[in-house]
Amino acid sequence: MDQQDSCIVRLFSNYCALSEKDKELLFALEQSPTEVRAGETLWKECDRASEFCTIRRGWAYSYRNLGDGSRQILEIYLPGDIIGMREFAFSQRLSGVTMIDDGVICYFPHRRLLDIFRSSTTLTAVLFAIASRHQVLLTERLVNLARRSAYQRLAHFLYEMYERLGQTDSLSDGHFRLPLSQEQLGDALGLSSVHISRTFSTFREEGLVLRERHRICLVDPLKLAAVAEFDSRYLNDSLRPLFSDIEFKERGGEVNEVRTE
Amino acid sequence: MDQQDSCIVRLFSNYCALSEKDKELLFALEQSPTEVRAGETLWKECDRASEFCTIRRGWAYSYRNLGDGSRQILEIYLPGDIIGMREFAFSQRLSGVTMIDDGVICYFPHRRLLDIFRSSTTLTAVLFAIASRHQVLLTERLVNLARRSAYQRLAHFLYEMYERLGQTDSLSDGHFRLPLSQEQLGDALGLSSVHISRTFSTFREEGLVLRERHRICLVDPLKLAAVAEFDSRYLNDSLRPLFSDIEFKERGGEVNEVRTE
DNA sequence: CGCAGTATTGAAAAATATCAAGAGGGGTGG
DNA sequence: CCACCCCTCTTGATATTTTTCAATACTGCG
Numbered sequence: 001m002d003q004q005d006s007c008i009v010r011l012f013s014n015y016c017a018l019s020e021k022d023k024e025l026l027f028a029l030e031q032s033p034t035e036v037r038a039g040e041t042l043w044k045e046c047d048r049a050s051e052f053c054t055i056r057r058g059w060a061y062s063y064r065n066l067g068d069g070s071r072q073i074l075e076i077y078l079p080g081d082i083i084g085m086r087e088f089a090f091s092q093r094l095s096g097v098t099m100i101d102d103g104v105i106c107y108f109p110h111r112r113l114l115d116i117f118r119s120s121t122t123l124t125a126v127l128f129a130i131a132s133r134h135q136v137l138l139t140e141r142l143v144n145l146a147r148r149s150a151y152q153r154l155a156h157f158l159y160e161m162y163e164r165l166g167q168t169d170s171l172s173d174g175h176f177r178l179p180l181s182q183e184q185l186g187d188a189l190g191l192s193s194v195h196i197s198r199t200f201s202t203f204r205e206e207g208l209v210l211r212e213r214h215r216i217c218l219v220d221p222l223k224l225a226a227v228a229e230f231d232s233r234y235l236n237d238s239l240r241p242l243f244s245d246i247e248f249k250e251r252g253g254e255v256n257e258v259r260t261e
Numbered sequence: 262m263d264q265q266d267s268c269i270v271r272l273f274s275n276y277c278a279l280s281e282k283d284k285e286l287l288f289a290l291e292q293s294p295t296e297v298r299a300g301e302t303l304w305k306e307c308d309r310a311s312e313f314c315t316i317r318r319g320w321a322y323s324y325r326n327l328g329d330g331s332r333q334i335l336e337i338y339l340p341g342d343i344i345g346m347r348e349f350a351f352s353q354r355l356s357g358v359t360m361i362d363d364g365v366i367c368y369f370p371h372r373r374l375l376d377i378f379r380s381s382t383t384l385t386a387v388l389f390a391i392a393s394r395h396q397v398l399l400t401e402r403l404v405n406l407a408r409r410s411a412y413q414r415l416a417h418f419l420y421e422m423y424e425r426l427g428q429t430d431s432l433s434d435g436h437f438r439l440p441l442s443q444e445q446l447g448d449a450l451g452l453s454s455v456h457i458s459r460t461f462s463t464f465r466e467e468g469l470v471l472r473e474r475h476r477i478c479l480v481d482p483l484k485l486a487a488v489a490e491f492d493s494r495y496l497n498d499s500l501r502p503l504f505s506d507i508e509f510k511e512r513g514g515e516v517n518e519v520r521t522e
Numbered sequence: 523c524g525c526a527g528t529a530t531t532g533a534a535a536a537a538t539a540t541c542a543a544g545a546g547g548g549g550t551g552g
Numbered sequence: 553c554c555a556c557c558c559c560t561c562t563t564g565a566t567a568t569t570t571t572t573c574a575a576t577a578c579t580g581c582g
Binding site for chain 2: 085095113124138
């Protein structure tokens with residue numbers, strides 16, 4: 001495999017221009033690829049946590065099971081994502097992860113992250129940026145779940161997937177594959193599967209979104225984003241913010257701090 | 262001010278033993294203290310983001326306003342917390358922050374964090390651990406909002422505050438001050454203030470929680486934790502996990518990696 | 523004393539869940 | 553190729569939870 005094919009190198013490159021050394025460091029995270037099958041569980045809640053992984057191919061989701069038998073799907077992971085960072089400070093898994101599709105994942109130990117902290121300020125900063133972005137995504141989802149109607153929640157979810165997928169693949173019109181059952185969508189959005197079905201029916205009647213098995217068509221993406229009150233800043237405003245500064249300093253430059261007191 | 266009084270040094274010490282040099286680095290973040298008044302807004306959504314701050318005294322909360330006039334309170338910050346990390350990768354604020362009490366906060370520029378990355382692997386790892394812990398808190402809150410009844414949500418919130426406060430102060434029995442109106446509680450829990458009131462009434466009838474203005478008394482904390490399905494791992498399992506490893510390596514030791522393939 | 527923000531309570535309305543029955547679809551074994 | 557079955561989805565009826573609206577009480581404060 002060429003470094004150019006590395007999802008993780010591509011992901012990091014979104015944030016910052018990388019040196020060759022940085023690329024090699026990153027590339028090392030994607031050794032020991034493992035084939036996994038759709039439905040396979042990478043780990044369960046309460047398992048010992050001492051590794052992360054990157055997802056090179058396929059989709060996955062993380063979840064938490066609740067006492068009453070229901071569960072919450074926390075995140076949908078796409079190729080290039082790093083999984084398991086949540087538990088960096090923990091000895092146990094706090095959420096399970098299972099594959100949606102067949103795929104390939106690459107495990108690496110927590111310790112490898114420390115190597116990165118030690119050897120590259122740039123990568124460290126990018127990791128921090130990624131973590132910060134994750135947190136923003138999570139926050140946005142929290143607002144979505146806490147404040148919006150079922151109709152808006154589903155609209156928001158669909159539009160978010162559309163945007164995320166559009167960042168790597170170019171989506172012809174508003175079409176994309178969404179390999180999630182209505183029950184899984186319900187688990188992700190805090191709604192019953194029945195209500196998901198009804199909400200899709202409403203979308204169809206209004207001609208806003210069409211769904212056929214696992215294919216979604218956003219007839220009018222902008223209108224969908226509007227009804228969801230989708231704030232696209234939280235997905236798009238995270239590219240190369242203050243990293244020009246890093247690169248500058250790394251090259252030995254001096255930055256005079258202008259602090260407005 | 263002595264370093265021992267520094268909230269942030271104390272916070273970081275929870276995760277890892279710190280060298281003197283590390284303490285000085287951290288201590289430097291708490292310069293330029295600013296007095297702020299209850300109700301004062303530190304920043305609004307969409308403001309330019311180029312600083313973090315630590316909160317040395319007082320409480321604060323972050324929030325997002327929504328199109329329909331409602332708002333979501335995202336986090337409650339206590340002394341020692343770092344505020345604004347969410348926007349590390351962003352140029353704009355994605356949430357506002359306002360003070361609950363009078364207090365003292367210390368601003369420092371994003372760039373100061375890069376200095377830390379550059380000069381201390383230990384602090385970098387701790388920062389990462391803190392970010393990871395934040396994310397876990399957020400996740401737990403997300404589950405709470407998405408999956409639980411009003412009754413459970415409020416129970417969970419109260420118990421979480423109880424635990425967090427208990428980590429710095431020792432709370433006599435289940436008593437603590439909670440300087441939030443029922444409207445603010447509603448904003449935090451995705452409920453109407455009316456329903457918060459009703460839920461407190463239920464608690465009172467059951468003799469589970471008493472509330473008088475801004476004072477809360479958890480009559481039976483353990484029972485409260487049980488009804489909330491509170492998972493205390495997510496608050497307590499984050500102290501000194503793999504950092505013995507860091508210290509070891511920092512001292513020049515060699516760690517042989519045992520990777521189970 | 524009066525006023526503004528905050529809390530309580532009741533009644534009605536809205537949103538969503540639950541239960542139940544049936545429809546469609548795709549895979550598997552006969 | 554067909555029959556069957558399991559799983560997912562759809563739709564209707566009903567139940568539950570929570571919101572909204574409105575009226576009234578409470579509290580601290582100028």
